[in-house]
Amino acid sequence: MSQEKVDKYKKEKADRKKNIKKQKLQNVARKCVVGVIGIALIGWIGYSAYDTYQSNRPVDEVQIDYTAMDELPQELAAAQEADAAAAE
Template sequence: MSQAKVDQYKKDKMNRKKNMQKDKMKRAFRRIAVGVVSLALVGWLGYSVYNVYDSNKPQQTAEIDYSAITNYQQSLVTTDGE
């Protein structure tokens, strides 16, 4: 081995713990980031699927019978007109 290679090896050996710690931190950060992104993706996908399901359900309608009010108004008009 040349002297430069030996010096580089010694330098790398001295900083090995520090480099391994940096690598562990990078790996942990990467895992957390991937976890957060995948959780957001699953949440968004679930929300979208629920909205599609909910929009395809038949909507309930209510019918209002105004005949009683109309009859009452007509009776008021006929009694006022007399």
Template sequence: MSQEKVDRYKEEKANRKKIMKREKIKKAIGSVVGTILCVVIVGWIGYSGYNFYQSQKAENPTSTEIDLSAVNDYLGSLSETGDAE
């Protein structure tokens, strides 16, 4: 090996702890940023989907009509028979 390579190896060996610590910090920061980015994307998709659902619900309201005349007639007939007794 040339003297230049030997000097570079010695310098790397002397600073190995600093280099490893720096790499761990970079990896941790990358993981945190990636996780935050994923949470933001999933939240944005959920929020957009919810707003789309609400807008569709507001544009097409559903109403149901119920004919309760048969129930009213039945209850009326019950009260009439109760008065006769």
């Protein structure tokens, strides 16, 4: 082996633990990023499916009778007139 190769091998051997630690850290970071993206994708798909399900459901219609509210002022005026007539 040439002296260059020997020096290169010694340097790689000296840095081997640091390089392995760095690779493990990068693998963990990569797995975390993929996990977060996967969870976000699953959540988005679930939300889209739920929204589609809700939009396809029939909407219940409710009929409200407002005649009592429309007649209330007239009834109050009539009651006030009756009270005024009874007070006289």
